[in-house]
Amino acid sequence: MRARILEFVRGYEDCFERSQKAGHVTGSAWVVDSKRSRALLTHHAKLNKWLQPGGHCDGDGDVARVALREAQEETGIQHLRVRGDAIFDVDAHEIPARGEEPAHVHYDIRYLIEAPADAPLVLSDESHELAWVTLDDVEKLNTDASVLRMVARTRAL
Secondary structure, three states: OHHHHHHHHHHOOOOOOOOOOOEEEEEEEEEEOOOOOEEEEEEEOOOOEEEOOEEEOOOOOOHHHHHHHHHHHHHOOOOOEEOOOOOOEEEEEEEOOEOOEOOEEEEEEEEEEEOOOOOOOOOOOOEEEEEEEEHHHHOOOOOOHHHHHHHHHHHHO
């Protein structure tokens, strides 16, 4: 995944722009509580899957900032912090065509972000639901292998 993302970024000057039809870099937040026993997941309205918050960079090359912004917008939590000084995970995945938007690839850069577990959640129009989910229960949801990979990485911390 890392090599695929690096190749894409080196090959497309506009890699952070949604207008790049081949694909674009996105930023995601793997939001966990302070004990790292639960993750905050959103039931994505368009994809109909439980996923981490995240979204388009829209020209912003500071992908950690994008991940924080998206997490705040999608959860309503304002007191979030990136943990560590490194990227937590990367994933390149296909996004199916919708309407006039062709199928493309999201080159997703993911950061570990800690949130207060008692913070009130505010559902955005991008989601059907938000939920704190124990790491043991994540695999029971309609999610994907890359989310389960982040569960395993969290357990290894």
